[in-house]
Amino acid sequence: MPHLAAPPDAEATAGAGRLAARLAGVSRVYAGTGRQPPVHALGPLDLELSQGEFFAVVGPSGCGKSTLLDVLAGLSPPTSGTVEFEGRPVTDRVPEGVGVVFQDDASFHWLTVRDNAAFGLRRQGVSEREIAERVDHAITFMGLKAFAAAYPAQLSGGMRQRLCIARTLVLRPRLLLLDEPFGALDQQTRLLMGDEVLRLWRDTGATVLLITHALDEATMLADRVGVMSARPGHFIDVVTTGWPRERDSTIVARPEFGEVTARLWLHLRAESMKAMSMTA
Amino acid sequence: MNATTLDASPATAWRAPLETAALIAVLVLLWHLLHLVVGGDALPSPLAASRRLLRLLASPDFAANAGETMRAFGYALLISWIGGLGLGMLLGAHRLTGDVFEPVLVTLYAIPKITLYPVILLLFGLGISAKVAFGALHGIIPVVLFTMTAVRNIRPVYLRSALALRLTPAATARYVILPATLPEIFSGFRVGFALTLLGTLIGEMFASQRGIGYMIVHAMQNNEPQTIVALALLLVAFATLASSLLLAVDRRLRHAA
Amino acid sequence: MSRKGRPKGECRSAQHAGSPVTRAGWIRLGVVALCVAALEVACRLRWIDPVSVIPPSRMALGAWSLLASGEYSQDILLTLENVAMAFGIALVLGFAGGVLLHRMPRLRRAADPLLASYYAVPTFIFYPLFIVLFGLNRWPLVAIGVLFAMVAMALNTLNGFERVPAALHKTARVMGLSPVQETFLVTLPACAPYIFTGVKLAVVYAFIAVIAGEFVLSGAGFGFKIAFAYNNFDNPTMYGLMLLLLLAVGFVNWALTAWERRLHERSAGGCP
Numbered sequence: 150m151p152h153l154a155a156p157p158d159a160e161a162t163a164g165a166g167r168l169a170a171r172l173a174g175v176s177r178v179y180a181g182t183g184r185q186p187p188v189h190a191l192g193p194l195d196l197e198l199s200q201g202e203f204f205a206v207v208g209p210s211g212c213g214k215s216t217l218l219d220v221l222a223g224l225s226p227p228t229s230g231t232v233e234f235e236g237r238p239v240t241d242r243v244p245e246g247v248g249v250v251f252q253d254d255a256s257f258h259w260l261t262v263r264d265n266a267a268f269g270l271r272r273q274g275v276s277e278r279e280i281a282e283r284v285d286h287a288i289t290f291m292g293l294k295a296f297a298a299a300y301p302a303q304l305s306g307g308m309r310q311r312l313c314i315a316r317t318l319v320l321r322p323r324l325l326l327l328d329e330p331f332g333a334l335d336q337q338t339r340l341l342m343g344d345e346v347l348r349l350w351r352d353t354g355a356t357v358l359l360i361t362h363a364l365d366e367a368t369m370l371a372d373r374v375g376v377m378s379a380r381p382g383h384f385i386d387v388v389t390t391g392w393p394r395e396r397d398s399t400i401v402a403r404p405e406f407g408e409v410t411a412r413l414w415l416h417l418r419a420e421s422m423k424a425m426s427m428t429a
Numbered sequence: 430m431n432a433t434t435l436d437a438s439p440a441t442a443w444r445a446p447l448e449t450a451a452l453i454a455v456l457v458l459l460w461h462l463l464h465l466v467v468g469g470d471a472l473p474s475p476l477a478a479s480r481r482l483l484r485l486l487a488s489p490d491f492a493a494n495a496g497e498t499m500r501a502f503g504y505a506l507l508i509s510w511i512g513g514l515g516l517g518m519l520l521g522a523h524r525l526t527g528d529v530f531e532p533v534l535v536t537l538y539a540i541p542k543i544t545l546y547p548v549i550l551l552l553f554g555l556g557i558s559a560k561v562a563f564g565a566l567h568g569i570i571p572v573v574l575f576t577m578t579a580v581r582n583i584r585p586v587y588l589r590s591a592l593a594l595r596l597t598p599a600a601t602a603r604y605v606i607l608p609a610t611l612p613e614i615f616s617g618f619r620v621g622f623a624l625t626l627l628g629t630l631i632g633e634m635f636a637s638q639r640g641i642g643y644m645i646v647h648a649m650q651n652n653e654p655q656t657i658v659a660l661a662l663l664l665v666a667f668a669t670l671a672s673s674l675l676l677a678v679d680r681r682l683r684h685a686a
Numbered sequence: 687m688s689r690k691g692r693p694k695g696e697c698r699s700a701q702h703a704g705s706p707v708t709r710a711g712w713i714r715l716g717v718v719a720l721c722v723a724a725l726e727v728a729c730r731l732r733w734i735d736p737v738s739v740i741p742p743s744r745m746a747l748g749a750w751s752l753l754a755s756g757e758y759s760q761d762i763l764l765t766l767e768n769v770a771m772a773f774g775i776a777l778v779l780g781f782a783g784g785v786l787l788h789r790m791p792r793l794r795r796a797a798d799p800l801l802a803s804y805y806a807v808p809t810f811i812f813y814p815l816f817i818v819l820f821g822l823n824r825w826p827l828v829a830i831g832v833l834f835a836m837v838a839m840a841l842n843t844l845n846g847f848e849r850v851p852a853a854l855h856k857t858a859r860v861m862g863l864s865p866v867q868e869t870f871l872v873t874l875p876a877c878a879p880y881i882f883t884g885v886k887l888a889v890v891y892a893f894i895a896v897i898a899g900e901f902v903l904s905g906a907g908f909g910f911k912i913a914f915a916y917n918n919f920d921n922p923t924m925y926g927l928m929l930l931l932l933l934a935v936g937f938v939n940w941a942l943t944a945w946e947r948r949l950h951e952r953s954a955g956g957c958p
Contacts, residue, residue, distance in 0.1 A: 445795055445796070445798075448792060448795060448796035449795075449796045449797070449798070449799055449800070451796065452793070452796040452797060452800070453800070467818075467819055468818075470818050471815055471818035471819045472815055472819075525709075525710060525713070528708070528710035529710045529713045529714045529717060530714070532714065532940070532943075533714065533718075535939065535943065536935070536936045536939055536940070538890075539890040539893070539894070539935050539936075539938075539939040540894075540931070540932060540935050540936075541893060541894040541895075541897040541898045541901070541909070541931070541935075542894075543894075543897070543898040543901050543902070543909075544897060544898075544901060544909065544912050544928055544931055545928070546901075547912075547916040547924060547928075548738075548739070548928075551735075551737075551738035551739065552738060552739075619802060620805075622806070623802070623803060623804075623805045623806035624805060624806070626806040627805060627806055627807070627808055630808050631808055634808075634902075642808075645808075645811050649811065649813070649814050652814065654814065654815060654818075657811055657812070657814065657815070658815075660811075661807060661811055661812070664806070664807050665803065665807055668803035668806035668807060669799055669800055669802075669803040671803070671806075672799050672802035672803040672806070673799040673802075675802075676798065676799055676802055
């Protein structure tokens with residue numbers, strides 16, 4: 150699938166040594182207003198993503214998972230520490246080569262599926278012919294070819310998320326950030342979407358960071374899983390799953406699956422209780 | 430207004446206008462019954478009113494009067510819609526400014542603006558500018574309020590997507606904010622249309638020797654109930670037709686919302 | 687419009703807790719004060735024709751002396767009575783109309799274009815017709831007020847009913863409530879905030895219609911007195927009355943809006 154592949158000089162094997170992104174000593178503090186104290190939402194935390202790896206982040210509610218993604222994407226500046234993407238610093242703009250899929254449905258309800266997918270490319274002034282090719286490939290890849298002329302309102306939740314992924318895919322991101330993209334979907338759809346994401350990951354050779362609250366999803370999809378503490382979040386453990394690159398949701402049958410998931414929960418249980426008492 | 434979005438198939442598309450026509454027929458019937466009860470001096474019959482209306486339409490100076498009203502209304506509508514849109518976008522985009530001015534606008538909306546009329550007359554004098562000012566004053570406020578609310582309530586994920594897709598602020602405004610808020614802005618346009626017409630007519634009733642508003646006042650002073658009702662009928666017909674058109678556009682804008 | 691600066695879960699209403707006057711409120715006060723001051727200066731320095739507009743200070747003095755003299759209390763009372771009656775009748779008819787439209791969706795669909803154009807027609811043109819019907823008393827005025835206010839009440843009542851989640855209706859049936867019980871114990875409390883919006887608009891529109899009617903057509907009442915002052919070139923009285931009207935309507939609107947907001951917050955959990 151040449152149209153979806155990353156640029157030729159990217160190495161498609163996980164842990165190949167080159168860093169896709171790096172967070173060093175990053176923390177994010179939301180300033181207080183006159184009436185509210187400042188909120189220390191994240192960090193200080195460190196993270197290194199190798200080119201082409203699949204990294205999942207799990208943690209209790211409110212630990213700053215989404216803030217982590219915002220900082221990494223350049224949507225939100227860190228209060229301290231440095232953020233780098235492909236060796237270059239990330240400041241207050243989203244760098245070229247980074248794609249984000251949000252938890253909420255971000256499909257533009259006034260555009261058809263095809264126009265939605267083409268949106269990012271059109272704003273970049275790419276030729277209509279190339280747009281048509283790339284959009285067609287992305288839509289077919291995400292299984293939406295039959296609905297190209299439909300509007301998001303006519304699609305199910307899962308299909309809309311696939312559309313959002315297609316919209317990002319078309320831009321050929323080298324780093325793909327997914328913020329609980331399947332949070333609003335039912336379990337079976339989630340599992341199938343997980344397979345889709347794995348397929349996408351292998352075909353594009355991109356680096357993927359997935360935020361999820363579902364431990365089994367993290368275990369199933371990722372090469373490494375980072376466990377965050379309660380707020381202010383930092384990594385208390387990073388578990389390597391050791392799965393082969395060619396994997397899908399049937400990996401749940403392996404005994405190691407249960408072990409990894411159990412290990413994640415053992416870390417997470419105490420932090421989750423801490424987080425719950427904070428918000429009580 | 431949601432019950433109708435499901436009836437999109439062509440087979441049922443003609444049903445709504447037909448039902449409206451049926452409702453209008455029932456209302457005309459009730460009108461006639463009421464006429465029979467209270468007498469022709471209080472309420473002329475539908476037939477009498479229609480006859481008078483046709484005669485009015487054929488009369489030589491009607492065109493001039495109608496033209497006068499339409500001219501003033503046209504200017505006022507332009508100000509209401511475009512001025513209101515711009516102002517509303519500004520107030521919606523900048524949270525603090527919106528917070529500061531919204532209660533002011535809401536209060537202005539609640540004042541019987543007719544009592545501000547002396548001020549308008551003193552400032553603009555008698556003539557078309559007073560009419561336009563009065564019409565615009567009535568119509569601009571709902572447009573601003575609706576636009577402001579629409580921009581403020583835009584789904585945050587759209588704005589984050591615009592950032593993630595690396596759009597410039599101008600591109601964001603044009604390709605994301607505007608289409609996302611268009612249906613609600615258009616609702617404001619519809620309300621603005623009705624109120625601008627009202628304001629223009631009221632303005633004509635006092636500041637003018639020409640125009641449909643003036644014709645109404647003249648009929649009121651000379652005790653010509655048939656003319657009053659005939660003109661009211663004309664206005665209702667015009668406003669309803671225009672509203673239906675705007676409503677149809679509105680529905681098309683919401684096809685996917 | 688962006689919530690970039692706040693972490694998840696913190697709503698704006700939390701920022702209002704504490705001081706009763708928000709930062710926006712202070713700025714608004716400042717802006718209004720500035721405008722009034724500017725107008726005062728402009729009038730005193732004769733940049734604005736003194737025949738047309740008098741300085742705000744004289745407006746305020748005029749308003750005060752009007753109140754103090756008691757000359758206008760009769761008219762104020764009259765107007766308030768008219769408004770109250772128009773409002774009361776509009777409330778009942780509007781509510782009934784809203785319920786009717788809710789229960790009959792076909793009627794509602796058919797009436798859509800008509801309702802949309804309702805407020806384009808100046809309803810007080812029917813005043814002479816009402817005089818013939820009711821006589822030369824307050825009822826034509828009240829009737830116009832009712833016509834003006836009742837549609838807003840009906841539309842908002844309808845809106846409220848439509849926003850009641852189906853789950854509440856099912857719960858009522860599971861609990862074995864009769865239709866009447868369900869209406870009073872479940873439906874009405876659930877759509878109270880939206881119905882209250884209708885009530886607020888009914889008050890406001892009744893005010894507008896009655897005063898506008900008095901201004902144009904009547905021989906007594908607050909609106910009439912404004913027109914009288916205008917026709918007699920009595921600017922201080924006219925502006926004094928207009929200022930009183932502005933303050934009164936502003937106050938009523940503010941009070942009702944504050945109440946409305948509290949109703950909305952209570953039912954929606956505080957986050958819009």
